[in-house]
Amino acid sequence: MILFYRLTLCLVMLAPGILHAAQKSKNAKPNVIIIYTDDQGAIDLNCFGAKDLVTPNMDKLVGSGVKFTQFYGAPICSPSRAGLLTGKTPQRAGVGGNVSSMSDEAGMPTEQYTIAEMFKDAGYKTAQIGKWHLGQGKDKQPNAQGFDYSFGHLVGCIDNYSHFFYWEGPNRHDLYRNGEEVFYPGEYFPDLMVKEASAFFEENQSEPFFMYYAMNTPHYPYQGYPKWLEYYQDKGVEYPRDLYAAFVSTMDEEVGKLIAKLKELGLLENTIIVLQADNGYSTEERAHHGGGSAGVYxxxxxxxxxxxxxxxxxxxxxxxxxxxxxxxxIAVNADWMPTLAEMCGIDLDTSDLDGKSLMPIIDNSKAESNHNAFCWKFGNSWAARNGDWKLLGHPFVNGEKFSAQDSLFLVNLVNDPGEQTNLAKQYPEKVKELEEQYAVWLTNNSTGKKEITDSDE
Structure with missing residues (x-):
C-alpha cells in the first residue's frame, strides 16, 4: 500500500512535466512571428548604428540571430506589405502604391496567395495584429487573405488613443476585430496589440501559429510614453528627434512585452521571429518633417x-x-515567404515568386546574393541595381530638386554609399546596361510575369 501511494505521488508530481512534454511534441513545428515596424529609419536601432536611442529589447532580438545590412523593402507602406505577404514585387502583387482609404475596391487582390494562406494550408493558426493598409473592403481585409484572427486598423495610421483616422476624408474610427468594429477609447493601441497577441498565444500554444505583428510605430502621430519623452528631452535631444526617439523606445518596450509573454508560456525557443521595417523614416508634415535617421544614406x-x-x-x-x-x-522582404517555408518544412511552389529562400545565406556568410540584380518603381521614379551599381531614374528626395541632367543618376554604392555623386556621364555604358535591365523588369512586372534577375537566367 505504501508503494502504491509513493507511485501515485510520483505520477502527480510528474504530471505537469509529462503534459508539457506532450504539448511540445504536439507542437513540433516552429511558431513564426513577423514583427513589422512602420516608417523606421535605416539606422534607428542601436544595433544598426544609432548612438542616441534606447532599444535594448530589439537589440537583443537582433543579436540573438542573423542581422542583414543590405535589406530592402519598398519606399512606402502598402507596397512593402504586399511584397512581404506575397513573396512578389509590389507591382506583381497588385499594389504599386499606397491603398486608398476612400475606396472599398482598392487593395491587394484576393487571388494573391499570401504567406498567411501558406501557413494555414500547412496546419498553422494564423493571426494579423496591428496595421493592415492593404484594403478595407470585406474581400480585402485580413480574414479574406488567410488570417484566422485579426485585430487592428485597416487604413494607413490611427491616433493611438482614440483610434481615429484623421488624415483623409471625414474623421472616422478605425479599429476592428475579425471585420467587426470594436471600441476601446483611451486605451493605448500598442498596449492593445500586446494584449491581443498574448491572448492568441495562450489560446494557441499547443499548436503551431503564424502571426503578422504589424506595428503602428514609429509612424506618425508620434505618441511615445511620457517617460521616454522626458528622458530624451533631459538628454538634450532636439525636436523632432526627441518625439521620434521617444516613440522608438516605446516601441522597443512593447516588443519586449511581446517576447516576455512568449518566454512566460515556454514558447520562445520554438518560435522564429523576423524583425523588419517597411520603409524609411517619414519627413511628412504630420511627422514633424522628420525625426528619424538614415545615417549616411x-x-x-x-x-x-x-x-x-x-x-x-x-x-x-x-x-x-x-x-x-x-x-x-542583398535581400528583399519578398524573400521571407520562401525562407520561412523552408525553415518550417512547408512544401511551397516558388516558381511564380520573386522572393528566394535566404537559408543558403543564413547558413553561409560567403554565399552569393539571391538578388545581384533588382529593380524598384514608385510613381515616376525607378531604380535598377546590379551588384555595386545602382541607377535611379527621375530620382526624388523630399525637399530636393534635381536638374534635367540628373534625371538619370548613377552611383556605385561601395564607393559612395550616400549616393551623392552622379557618375552617369563617366559611365554611359553602365547607364545603358541598367536602363535595359529596368526596361525588361518593367515589361515583366507590368504583365504580371515573374521578375527576371541574373540568378534566374
Whole structure:
C-alpha cells in the first residue's frame, strides 16, 4: 500500500512535466512571428548604428540571430506589405502604391496567395495584429487573405488613443476585430496589440501559429510614453528627434512585452521571429518633417535612394540559428515567404515568386546574393541595381530638386554609399546596361510575369 501511494505521488508530481512534454511534441513545428515596424529609419536601432536611442529589447532580438545590412523593402507602406505577404514585387502583387482609404475596391487582390494562406494550408493558426493598409473592403481585409484572427486598423495610421483616422476624408474610427468594429477609447493601441497577441498565444500554444505583428510605430502621430519623452528631452535631444526617439523606445518596450509573454508560456525557443521595417523614416508634415535617421544614406520615405528603401532586418530562432551573425548580401522582404517555408518544412511552389529562400545565406556568410540584380518603381521614379551599381531614374528626395541632367543618376554604392555623386556621364555604358535591365523588369512586372534577375537566367 505504501508503494502504491509513493507511485501515485510520483505520477502527480510528474504530471505537469509529462503534459508539457506532450504539448511540445504536439507542437513540433516552429511558431513564426513577423514583427513589422512602420516608417523606421535605416539606422534607428542601436544595433544598426544609432548612438542616441534606447532599444535594448530589439537589440537583443537582433543579436540573438542573423542581422542583414543590405535589406530592402519598398519606399512606402502598402507596397512593402504586399511584397512581404506575397513573396512578389509590389507591382506583381497588385499594389504599386499606397491603398486608398476612400475606396472599398482598392487593395491587394484576393487571388494573391499570401504567406498567411501558406501557413494555414500547412496546419498553422494564423493571426494579423496591428496595421493592415492593404484594403478595407470585406474581400480585402485580413480574414479574406488567410488570417484566422485579426485585430487592428485597416487604413494607413490611427491616433493611438482614440483610434481615429484623421488624415483623409471625414474623421472616422478605425479599429476592428475579425471585420467587426470594436471600441476601446483611451486605451493605448500598442498596449492593445500586446494584449491581443498574448491572448492568441495562450489560446494557441499547443499548436503551431503564424502571426503578422504589424506595428503602428514609429509612424506618425508620434505618441511615445511620457517617460521616454522626458528622458530624451533631459538628454538634450532636439525636436523632432526627441518625439521620434521617444516613440522608438516605446516601441522597443512593447516588443519586449511581446517576447516576455512568449518566454512566460515556454514558447520562445520554438518560435522564429523576423524583425523588419517597411520603409524609411517619414519627413511628412504630420511627422514633424522628420525625426528619424538614415545615417549616411540619402533619402527617406517615398524615395528610392537607400534611405527610403534600405531597412533594419533580422531573423532569430534560439537554438537553431547562430547568434550575433551579420550578412551583407542583398535581400528583399519578398524573400521571407520562401525562407520561412523552408525553415518550417512547408512544401511551397516558388516558381511564380520573386522572393528566394535566404537559408543558403543564413547558413553561409560567403554565399552569393539571391538578388545581384533588382529593380524598384514608385510613381515616376525607378531604380535598377546590379551588384555595386545602382541607377535611379527621375530620382526624388523630399525637399530636393534635381536638374534635367540628373534625371538619370548613377552611383556605385561601395564607393559612395550616400549616393551623392552622379557618375552617369563617366559611365554611359553602365547607364545603358541598367536602363535595359529596368526596361525588361518593367515589361515583366507590368504583365504580371515573374521578375527576371541574373540568378534566374
Amino acid at each position: 540619402r533619402g527617406s520615405k517615398f524615395s528610392l535612394f537607400e534611405g527610403g528603401i534600405r531597412v533594419p532586418a533580422a531573423i532569430s530562432w534560439p537554438g537553431h540559428l547562430k547568434e550575433g551573425e551579420v550578412r551583407g548580401q
